[in-house]
Amino acid sequence: MTTVKTINGGETTLSQDDLNALGAATRGAIMAPGDPGYDESRTIWNGMIDRNPGLVVRCIGAADVVACVNFARERELEMCIRGGGHNIAGLAVSDGAMMLDMTHMKGVHVNAEGRVAHCQAGCTLGDVDRDTQLHGMAAVLGFVSNTGITGLTLGGGFGYMTRRYGWTSDNVRSFEIVTADGKLRRASDTEDSELFWGLRGGGGNFGVVTEIEYDLYPVGPEIIGGAIAWPYDNAGEVLELFREVNESAPPELACVAAIRPAPPAPWLPPEIHGKLIAALFVCDTGPIDEAEKRVAEIKSFGNPVGDVVIRRPYVAQQSLIDATQPNGRRYYWKSEYLPGVEQGFLSEFMKHAEGTKSPHSAMLIFPLHGALSNLPEDHSAVGNRGTGMVFNIAASWEDPAHDDQNIKWARDAWSDLKTYSTGGTYINFLTEEEGDDRIQDAYGGNYERLIDIKTQYDPDNFFRTNKNIAPRS
Numbered sequence: 509m510t511t512v513k514t515i516n517g518g519e520t521t522l523s524q525d526d527l528n529a530l531g532a533a534t535r536g537a538i539m540a541p542g543d544p545g546y547d548e549s550r551t552i553w554n555g556m557i558d559r560n561p562g563l564v565v566r567c568i569g570a571a572d573v574v575a576c577v578n579f580a581r582e583r584e585l586e587m588c589i590r591g592g593g594h595n596i597a598g599l600a601v602s603d604g605a606m607m608l609d610m611t612h613m614k615g616v617h618v619n620a621e622g623r624v625a626h627c628q629a630g631c632t633l634g635d636v637d638r639d640t641q642l643h644g645m646a647a648v649l650g651f652v653s654n655t656g657i658t659g660l661t662l663g664g665g666f667g668y669m670t671r672r673y674g675w676t677s678d679n680v681r682s683f684e685i686v687t688a689d690g691k692l693r694r695a696s697d698t699e700d701s702e703l704f705w706g707l708r709g710g711g712g713n714f715g716v717v718t719e720i721e722y723d724l725y726p727v728g729p730e731i732i733g734g735a736i737a738w739p740y741d742n743a744g745e746v747l748e749l750f751r752e753v754n755e756s757a758p759p760e761l762a763c764v765a766a767i768r769p770a771p772p773a774p775w776l777p778p779e780i781h782g783k784l785i786a787a788l789f790v791c792d793t794g795p796i797d798e799a800e801k802r803v804a805e806i807k808s809f810g811n812p813v814g815d816v817v818i819r820r821p822y823v824a825q826q827s828l829i830d831a832t833q834p835n836g837r838r839y840y841w842k843s844e845y846l847p848g849v850e851q852g853f854l855s856e857f858m859k860h861a862e863g864t865k866s867p868h869s870a871m872l873i874f875p876l877h878g879a880l881s882n883l884p885e886d887h888s889a890v891g892n893r894g895t896g897m898v899f900n901i902a903a904s905w906e907d908p909a910h911d912d913q914n915i916k917w918a919r920d921a922w923s924d925l926k927t928y929s930t931g932g933t934y935i936n937f938l939t940e941e942e943g944d945d946r947i948q949d950a951y952g953g954n955y956e957r958l959i960d961i962k963t964q965y966d967p968d969n970f971f972r973t974n975k976n977i978a979p980r981s
């Protein structure tokens with residue numbers, strides 16, 4: 509017997525017969541609190557999140573997902589869905605709920621001729637890159653290899669190739685999904701096309717995704733990329749360089765700016781560890797000889813304290829900053845979209861970076877402008893196609909006693925910097941306390957259409973442990 513939370517705020521006790529019925533309908537492990545594997549499933553990237561689902565099912569395939577959705581719906585159980593577990597708000601885990609742990613669904617099938625990869629929903633970015641790179645191809649994914657593909661893609665998704673090819677979700681051909689009625693569907697431009705529109709940005713609101721079909725592009729296996737850092741005294745000039753490069757370089761070159769205390773990485777001299785640096789993360793996915801010329805301007809700028817912008821495997825680039833984001837540390841973010849980076853913004857940005865409270869925290873600016881701006885605002889739910897950049901104030905620390913000071917630092921910085929915002933924000937970077945008004949900011953003019961799709965596919969708001977779009981009553 510185990511007790512699970514219901515969608516109306518109550519709870520229900522599942523009998524051994526209930527659990528036997530669920531067990532007979534699924535192949536994956538079923539775990540109650542205290543069972544082996546339960547803690548592994550409920551533990552996610554952000555150490556601030558410590559929640560205990562009432563029941564966990566480790567799905568092995570789409571049939572398991574169908575069985576779980578039917579089981580939960582019939583009993584009105586609250587369901588949460590765990591992909592890569594990298595959501596800052598901890599949306600993968602809800603106290604008392606029935607959790608679907610998708611992390612064992614990791615199949616990747618590449619059709620090189622058709623330039624497409626079919627990826628099961630439990631893959632991380634690294635799982636997909638590993639297999640697509642066997643064919644010298646890549647999907648448009650994000651910057652940290654152990655992030656889950658599904659949460660990232662459902663919220664939009666951006667990475668080093670975004671300026672070339674747009675949002676990750678612009679490069680999805682179809683989703684396989686189990687909706688609240690327990691039906692397995694394929695959503696694409698030609699099947700359930702309105703659902704497909706909503707899935708490209710609308711988060712986990714419409715069902716449990718079981719597979720994503722991505723467009724692939726020839727990339728690598730080697731590219732020019734890496735990190736380069738300067739002493740903080742040069743931060744103003746480095747951010748100016750960042751701005752110039754993003755204005756003038758072709759979309760093959762991605763350049764991300766970061767100000768943070770230097771981590772104890774081997775490519776940085778020990779005497780600078782812990783001191784503020786201005787760094788650029790660079791990745792040029794164009795032909796190697798052209799890429800080398802393009803990064804030359806960056807590499808010859810001033811006197812870097814470390815420079816590992818070199819010819820390297822694309823998969824190495826994709827895990828370049830993994831070590832700065834370990835599982836289990838405490839994290840809190842604040843973020844906004846920007847039209848571009850103006851001088852006033854950069855000065856404020858530096859002022860707040862100087863006040864960081866932890867050696868692990870960073871302030872980052874990512875470029876978005878390029879291919880995503882070439883599509884109409886209502887091309888898909890993610891929208892925000894006039895955005896030039898996105899900044900993230902990423903507080904990260906170890907000791908729970910330091911929660912308040914780190915959260916305050918991020919909030920104060922955001923409070924000043926949000927004057928420069930487009931008014932939009934990235935749904936995938938929203939924290940736990942950011943609710944309806946911020947969700948509406950994230951979707952702008954696409955919000956009402958998302959409510960219509962939610963009302964059609966999930967009228968009872970069965971899928972609610974997400975940045976929720978409530979159906980019309």
Ligand SMILES: Cc1cc2nc3c(=O)[nH]c(=O)nc-3n(C[C@H](O)[C@H](O)[C@H](O)COP(=O)(O)OP(=O)(O)OC[C@H]3O[C@@H](n4cnc5c(N)ncnc54)[C@H](O)[C@@H]3O)c2cc1C
Pocket residue numbers: 553588589590591592593594595596598599600610629649650651652654655656657658659660661662663664665666667711712713715716717718833936937973974975
């Ligand atoms: C270290 C780090 C680096 C990041 N880098 C980037 C980046 O480069 N680019 C970028 O765009 N974003 C990035 N993000 C943000 C990231 O896109 C979001 O955190 C995203 O939610 C992570 O997806 P996940 O599957 O790992 O998360 P989870 O926490 O497992 O899930 C997040 C949400 O997605 C839903 N979901 C997950 N799987 C399914 C499914 N199968 N069906 C339906 N709903 C599902 C969950 O229910 C939950 O609501 C990063 C996050 C972290 C922590």
